[in-house]
Each structure stands twice: as structure tokens, then as C-alpha cells.
Amino acid sequence: MRISALAAAADLPVATVKYYLREGLLHPGVATSATQATYDDSHVRRIRLIRALTGPVGLSVQQARTILGLVDDPGDDLYATLGRAVSALPPPVDEASVDDPDPYPRARAALEALGQVYDPHYAAVAQLEAALAATEDAGMPISDARLRAYGHQLHELAEYDLERMPQEPHSAVEYTVLGTALYEPVILALRRLAHQDVAARRALGG
Amino acid sequence: MRISALAAAADLPVATVKYYLREGLLHPGVATSATQATYDDSHVRRIRLIRALTGPVGLSVQQARTILGLVDDPGDDLYATLGRAVSALPPPVDEASVDDPDPYPRARAALEALGQVYDPHYAAVAQLEAALAATEDAGMPISDARLRAYGHQLHELAEYDLERMPQEPHSAVEYTVLGTALYEPVILALRRLAHQDVAARRALGG
DNA sequence: TATTATTGGAGAGTATCACTATCCAATCAT
DNA sequence: ATGATTGGATAGTGATACTCTCCAATAATA
Numbered sequence: 479m480r481i482s483a484l485a486a487a488a489d490l491p492v493a494t495v496k497y498y499l500r501e502g503l504l505h506p507g508v509a510t511s512a513t514q515a516t517y518d519d520s521h522v523r524r525i526r527l528i529r530a531l532t533g534p535v536g537l538s539v540q541q542a543r544t545i546l547g548l549v550d551d552p553g554d555d556l557y558a559t560l561g562r563a564v565s566a567l568p569p570p571v572d573e574a575s576v577d578d579p580d581p582y583p584r585a586r587a588a589l590e591a592l593g594q595v596y597d598p599h600y601a602a603v604a605q606l607e608a609a610l611a612a613t614e615d616a617g618m619p620i621s622d623a624r625l626r627a628y629g630h631q632l633h634e635l636a637e638y639d640l641e642r643m644p645q646e647p648h649s650a651v652e653y654t655v656l657g658t659a660l661y662e663p664v665i666l667a668l669r670r671l672a673h674q675d676v677a678a679r680r681a682l683g684g
Numbered sequence: 685m686r687i688s689a690l691a692a693a694a695d696l697p698v699a700t701v702k703y704y705l706r707e708g709l710l711h712p713g714v715a716t717s718a719t720q721a722t723y724d725d726s727h728v729r730r731i732r733l734i735r736a737l738t739g740p741v742g743l744s745v746q747q748a749r750t751i752l753g754l755v756d757d758p759g760d761d762l763y764a765t766l767g768r769a770v771s772a773l774p775p776p777v778d779e780a781s782v783d784d785p786d787p788y789p790r791a792r793a794a795l796e797a798l799g800q801v802y803d804p805h806y807a808a809v810a811q812l813e814a815a816l817a818a819t820e821d822a823g824m825p826i827s828d829a830r831l832r833a834y835g836h837q838l839h840e841l842a843e844y845d846l847e848r849m850p851q852e853p854h855s856a857v858e859y860t861v862l863g864t865a866l867y868e869p870v871i872l873a874l875r876r877l878a879h880q881d882v883a884a885r886r887a888l889g890g
Numbered sequence: 891t892a893t894t895a896t897t898g899g900a901g902a903g904t905a906t907c908a909c910t911a912t913c914c915a916a917t918c919a920t
Numbered sequence: 921a922t923g924a925t926t927g928g929a930t931a932g933t934g935a936t937a938c939t940c941t942c943c944a945a946t947a948a949t950a
Contacts, residue, residue: 481897493939496898501937506898513897513945523823530818532937534775534811536742539937557883564876569740569869585873594881602880605740606873612736613866617729618859620870627844628867629874631837636878638833640886653824658876660819661834663775664826665875666868667791667812668835670770672842673864674808675800677763680846687926699910702927707908712927719916719926738908745908 481507484517488525495525503528503543527656534663541566545659552651563655564601571604584610591622592629635665687713690723694731701731709734709749733862740869747772751865758857769861770807777810790816797828798835841871 484507485492498504504524507515524546531542544566552559574581582598585607589596596603613620620628639657644650690713691698704710710730713721730752737748750772758765780787788804791813795802802809819826826834845863850856 491939492897494937497938500899509898511897511946513899514947515898526821527823530822534814534818536775557887560880560883567876569742588874589877594877595884596877596880600877600880602873602876606870606877608740609866609869609873612740613870615732616736616862616866617733618862618866620867624844624848625870628841628871629878631841632871632874633878633881635834635837636875636882638830639879640882642830654879656822656824658879660815660822660824661826662872662875663815664812664819664831665834665838665871667808667815668794668838669842669868669871670773670808670864671795671800671802671806671812672835672839673845673860674766674802674806675839676842676846677766678801681763697910698926700908703909706928715927717917717926719928720918721927 479517479521480514481517484521484525487522488529490525490529498525498528501539501543503539503546531659535659536568536663537566537659541568545655548655549652552648554647556647556650556654559651560654560658561597561600563658564605567601567659569605569608571601571608574604582607584614588622588625588629591626592633594629594633685723685727686720687723690727690731693728694735696731696735704731704734707745707749709745709752737865741865742774742869743772743865747774751861754861755858758854760853762853762856762860765857766860766864767803767806769864770811773807773865775811775814777807777814780810788813790820794828794831794835797832798839800835800839 479487481495482492485495488495495504499506504521507517507521509515527546528542531537531545532539537545545563548559548563548566580586582603585603586598588606588610589603610620639661643653685693687701688698691701694701701710705712710727713723713727715721733752734748737743737751738745743751751769754765754769754772786792788809791809792804794812794816795809816826845867848859850859
């Protein structure tokens with residue numbers, strides 16, 4: 479399969495495929511001469527993954543490259559790899575200054591109330607802090623009770639997810655990293671639809 | 685309060701405040717002369733809301749304008765207003781062609797399995813379809829069982845949210861529209877942290 | 891074999907976005 | 921009186937995600 483066939487298979491302009499190659503999201507094909515290389519089905523699947531991450535998941539090309547890099551080359555510490563993946567996911571957070579004794583007060587309080595184990599360097603802690611601060615800034619702070627309710631439901635979801643994690647290390651990384659990124663839009667859409675369902679049932683007196 | 689004081693109160697450059705005024709995100713101050721206007725605390729709060737929406741929530745200025753417009757001027761149909769708000773939220777979806785008899789097969793199957801009421805024109809249906817298609821394209825399709833598990837948990841969250849919706853129409857719109865947008869980053873961060881918690885407990889043999 | 895088409899690769903061009911900077915005459919503060 | 925500030929308009933900036941143009945080398949076809 480040459481580049482034009484690959485582009486046709488992925489339903490993209492050739493220029494865009496070249497762009498992904500240049501940016502290192504897509505592995506080069508096997509060069510058969512100075513001006514020819516062949517691509518196979520793995521390249522088609524990779525492009526589909528790139529489009530999934532830059533489309534519905536909403537990652538930039540830069541962020542997608544990081545996520546793909548972690549899946550390609552996970553390292554031996556699943557925990558650290560997942561941490562790096564979460565750092566690459568939006569919303570972006572700037573790291574706290576070293577001298578701040580309590581950089582994430584809202585997140586800390588929330589996680590303590592939930593009784594959850596957490597690593598303060600994990601990017602999601604800063605993301606939670608920023609999200610909670612945003613609800614306050616916007617004049618709609620989240621109550622402790624709501625936070626506990628959310629935390630409890632999401633913890634159950636997390637247990638469901640982890641129970642189904644593959645044993646084999648490489649598959650586990652792929653499952654965890656891609657599952658975190660790819661399933662998030664599904665969760666948001668389901669929540670929006672659940673709101674609509676509940677509202678509709680109440681309006682009908684159900 | 686003049687524009688420079690407003691900018692200082694919001695910790696933003698004056699040029700940025702002018703930009704929000706130009707873009708219609710921020711209501712003009714009361715003009716006291718040809719080259720002077722006064723702003724008050726409502727403008728400070730509005731800027732905080734704008735920053736919350738364009739920051740952690742990740743909306744573009746365009747999308748934030750739509751959301752703010754709905755909160756400012758909700759119309760009398762809460763249902764339709766929420767629909768418009770969800771349309772403005774990412775991920776963006778292009779509307780299905782009119783002649784397609786079954787534009788959202790995956791979303792339809794999922795919602796039927798969950799027994800949920802839904803309006804096919806609701807943007808979240810298309811968003812769910814795109815999210816599910818993305819998981820398939822990426823080679824990690826969501827199983828029916830997982831979809832049911834997610835749907836069930838999120839439905840409980842939605843019930844919690846709707847039980848706490850204010851009665852008064854204007855407050856209800858604000859609660860629903862802003863709650864949908866502002867609480868989503870909290871949910872994603874909590875899920876990521878719940879994954880970490882569950883993983884850590886399992887690693888410790890808990 | 892001649893000729894046309896396509897390729898990989900490099901470079902530059904384009905459109906959008908979210909600011910950011912510069913100007914201006916009018917007005918305010920001192 | 922004089923310098924600073926204002927609202928408003930216009931233009932400039934840097935980042936992002938493509939998209940286009942060129943090129944000589946090679947492939948495909950006549």
C-alpha cells in the first residue's frame with residue numbers, strides 16, 4: 479500500500495497523512511526506494527486512532543503524540559506511565575510552586591473526605607483543584623455532599639474498569655491509557671443524556 | 685470602577701477586558717461620557733465566570749458566548765435551553781443528513797438498552813454516537829455490559845443533580861446550564877483519581 | 891523505450907483563535 | 921495647563937492544524 483492508497487483507506491488527504499508522518503504520530507512506512515515506501519493495515523488503524531484522539535477526545539496533535547508515545551513505549555512502571563498520560567490530557571495545569579505548603583487545598587479536602595489514596599504529584603490532583611476553583615469562581619461551588627456523591631459513583635465506575643484490566647503489561651497500559659482518554663467523552667455524553675432522561679420523566683410526572 | 689480597576693480586580697490586562705467587551709461576553713459598563721464608563725462587581729463576577737468557562741471547562745470564546753447568552757436570556761422552555769447549551773459544548777458534532785433513516789445506531793442501541801427516554805435531535809445523542817464510534821475506530825469498542833454499567837452510575841448522578849435543581853425558572857436554567865459545563869471537569873478529574881486509588885489499593889493487595 | 895503519473899520529503903502558505911499592542915481624540919485628575 | 925487615562929477601532933502576534941507547491945527520483949503505462 480502506497481501513501482495515496484493509505485490516504486484513501488483512511489479517507490484523508492495525502493497532505494494530512496504526510497503531516498502526521500512529519501509530526502511523528504504515524505510510523506514511517508517501509509522504504510522501497512528513494513521515493514517510495516509501503517504502508518499496511520497497522521498504519522490505517524493508527525490513523526483511525528489519531529483521528530479518534532484529535533476528534534471526539536479533543537486532544538491537540540501535541541497531546542496525541544504524547545499519548546501514542548506512551549502506548550508505543552510504556553516503560554515498565556504502569557503507575558508512572560498512567561501518570562504521564564493523565565498529565566498530557568486536558569485541562570492543562572501548570573505545576574505548583576515548590577515552596578507552597580498546601581498547593582491543592584480543595585482537592586486535598588475532597589480526597590480526604592472520600593478517604594482516597596492519592597499522590598499529590600499526580601496531575602489529576604491539580605486538575606481537580608482547578609476544576610473546583612472554577613466552580614467557586616463561577617459562583618456555583620460544589621458542596622461537600624455533592625463531591626462525596628460524585629466521588630462515590632465514580633469510584634464504583636473505576637472499580638468496574640480496573641476489574642477488566644488485562645493482565646499482560648503492554649495490554650494493560652493500552653487499556654488504561656486509551657481507556658481513560660477514549661471513554662471520557664462517552665461518560666460526558668451519557669451524563670448529559672441521563673440529565674435529559676431524568677428531566678423528561680419528572681416533567682411527565684414519572 | 686473604571687476599566688483599569690476592573691482589569692486589576694480580575695487580574696487581567698486591560699486589553700483582554702476590552703477584548704471580552706468587543707466579543708460580547710462582558711456587558712458594557714455604564715457610559716458616563718464619551719470616553720468613560722463605570723463597571724461594578726457584577727462585571728468582576730462575570731469575568732470570573734468567563735475565565736472558568738474558557739479555562740478548566742475548555743470552551744472557546746465563541747462557545748462561552750453561547751452559554752453565557754443562554755444564562756442571560758433563557759427563554760421560557762428550560763428543556764430547549766438546555767438542549768441549546770449542550771449543542772454549544774464540545775465535542776462539536778455536525779448534524780446528521782435528513783435522509784439518513786438511522787443516523788445514530790450505536791447511541792440508539794445504547795439508550796434503548798438503558799431504557800432511557802431521549803430526543804434524537806438532542807446534541808448529546810450525536811456526541812454519544814461520535815464517542816462510541818471513536819472507541820471502535822481506536823480498536824477499543826465499549827462492550828454493552830460496560831455501557832450499561834456506565835449508564836446506570838451516571839443516571840444515579842443525574843438524579844442527584846436534578847433533585848437539587850432550584851424551583852425558580854431563572855435559577856434552574858443557570859443551575860442546569862452552568863452545572864453541566866462546570867461540573868464536567870470535576871467528574872473527569874475524580875474519575876482519573878478514582879482509577880489511581882483503586883490501582884494503588886490493588887497494588888498493595890488491599 | 892518514451893512518456894506520463896506518483897512518490898517522499900522539504901518548505902511555505904492559510905485560516906482560525908485568543909489575545910495583545912498601537913493609535914486616537916476626548917476627557918479626567920492635579 | 922498638563923499629563924495620564926479612557927473607550928473604541930484597527931492591526932499585529934504566536935500557536936495550531938492543516939494544505940499547497942515544488943522537486944528530483946522512480947513507477948506505471950503505452
